[in-house]
Amino acid sequence: MTIGNGNGKAVKEKRSRKNKQVIVDEKSPLLPTKKGEEAGFEEFNGASFTGAVFNLSTTIVGAGIMALPATMKVLGLIPGIALIIFMAFLTNASIDLLIRFSRAGKSVSYGGAMDDAFGSVGRILLQVCVMVNNIGVLVVYMIIIGDVLSGTTSDGVHHAGVLQGWFGVHWWNGRFFVLLVTTLGVFAPLASLKRIDSLSYTSALSVALAVVFLVITAGITIFKLIAGSVMMPKLFPDIVDLTSAFNLFTVVPVLVTAYICHYNVHSIDNELEDSTQIKAVVRTSLILCSSVYVMTSIFGFLLFGDGTLDDVLANFDTNLGIPYSSLLNDAVRVSYAAHLMLVFPIVFFPLRLNLDGLLFPYKGPLVSDNLRFASITIGLIGVIFLGANFIPSIWDAFQFTGATAAVCIGFIFPSAITLGDRYGIATKRDKILCVFMIILAVFSNVVAVYSDALALFKKNGPTTE
Incomplete structure (x- = not known):
């Protein structure tokens, strides 16, 4: 960790977890009182490097992986892979800046760094963005689960879900009822646990299920490549x-x-x-996750080509032209749907804390107030459930959250903190990089929103014969 000396320079020290906690409490008296910040790390007794990489990788790899093959359909294979790798480098740079300024300001959370740089307005703005981002992600989780179990319709073609394939079309395996049962039977009980430690076993199982999905998908693609039944993919976009x-x-x-x-x-x-390891943890996690993203994008796009859907899981409902195709299709879809069910409460925890911080900034700990805890939990799950039933596809949800909250959390806020340079530690290279990230983020997302709006108007506008 770092401690400021009399000259304002940072001195690195390695401490035991117990000593580290005492120092943090002494140097950051305001932070524990800020609602929505993760201040409960005293419960952990020194995580290993491997454990930290595992935790951060689990945070990164989620439902986004299902939309990546569809990006290859838009960009082509070569630009698509290049952009995945480029975004990993840009993410590493933004996290590095965030960590550096958090150390300088003795902040133990992202919210604390924003509060230090911009006051309570900055902290509240971050809390809102985390809420929008996490609600969007959880809506995506529900949409994917609905697509997998109950099916989805794209361009007038219905892709049957697992339950429909097994039992035929019935009212009880329709999208609304399946999501309702999943919400009441899985999400609500897991989200009602007050300690995230209680989810350690379900988290481990969720990772195992994600690995099953990747291994089966890669195996199917390699088998078809050897058999010569995979067509040449589009390498560049059609402009x-x-x-x-x-x-x-x-x-x-x-x-x-x-x-x-x-x-x-x-x-x-x-x-x-040893908190000096955090930069290595971030780099290792990004290398691991970008490798998984690249492989999933390649294998998914090779398998389905221009027929790749926004949610690639929905493609696994047809005969793949290999032995045991139906069994493998179901294994792929069920394993990842179950993975998302178990990851849901992990993403839900910070969402609930941030909403509590916004609504009740001066109340006591959320876990000590059962009524407040239950009300926020029920309200959030209800909003997510409604969103999953009314938002048509994960592409729409990703574009909304990515064009608003996610880009702020990932690039604009870290860049703004750096450009403010309250402690005079930003280099000229840092500031140039931050200006580039802000311009790229704003321009790309404005164009994305414009393109989406244009496509929507054309879709809903009058047709001419």
């Missing part, structure tokens, strides 16, 4: 006019959302016995 050029920017919010993990970096850093 025929200005509209098609603007359409390329619609993938940016999806890629931004796929790498958002900034709101968990501080809590993982606080768990480390």
Whole structure:
């Protein structure tokens, strides 16, 4: 960790978890009273490097992976892979700046860093963005689960869900009823647990299920490649006019959302016995996750080509032309749907804390007030449930959250903190990078929103014969 000396310079020290906690309490008296900040790290007794990499990687890899093959359909394989890697480098740079200024300001959370740089307005703005981002992510989780179990319709073609394939079409395996049962039977009980430690076993199981999905998908693709039944994928985008050029920017919010993990970096850093390892943890996690993203994008796009859906899981409902195709299809879809069910409460925890911080900034701990805890939990789950039933696809949800909250959390806020340079530690290179990130984030997302709006108007506008 770092402690400021008399000259304002940072001195690195390695401490035991117990000593580290005492120092943090002494140097940051305001932070524990800020609602919505992860201040409960004293419960952890020194996480290992491997454990920290695992935790951060779990934060990064989520539902975003399902939309990445569709980005290859828009960009082409070569630009798509290049952009995935580029976004990993940009994410690493933004997290590095966030950590550096948090150290200088002795902040133990993202909210604390924003409060230090911009006051309570900055902290509240971050809390709102985390809420919008996490609600969007959880809505995506529910949409994918609905697509997998009850099916989805794209371009007039219905892709049957697992339950419909097993039992036929009935009212009880329709989308609304399946999501209702999943919400009441899985999400509500897990989200009602007051300690995130209680979810350690379900989290481990969720990671195992995600690995099952990746291994099966890769195996199917390799088998078909050897058999020569995979067509040459599109390597570059098809640009025929200005509209098609603007359409390329619609993938940016999806890629931004796929790498958002900034709101968990501080809590993982606080768990480390040696907090000087956090930068290596971030780099290792980004290398691991970008590798998974690249492989999933390649395998998914190779398998389905231009027929790749916004949610690639929905593609696994047809004969793949290999032995045991039906069994493998179901294994792929069920394993990842179950993975998302178990990850849901992990993302839900910071969402509930941030909402509590906004609504009740001067109340006591949320876990000590059963009525407040239950009310916020029920209200949030209800909003997410309604969103999953009315938002048509994960692409729409990703574009909304990615074009608003996610881009702020991932790039604009860390850049703004750096450009403010309250402690005079930003280099000229840092400031140039921050200006670049802000311009890229704003321009890309404005164009993405414009392209989406244009496509919506064309879809709903009058047709001419």
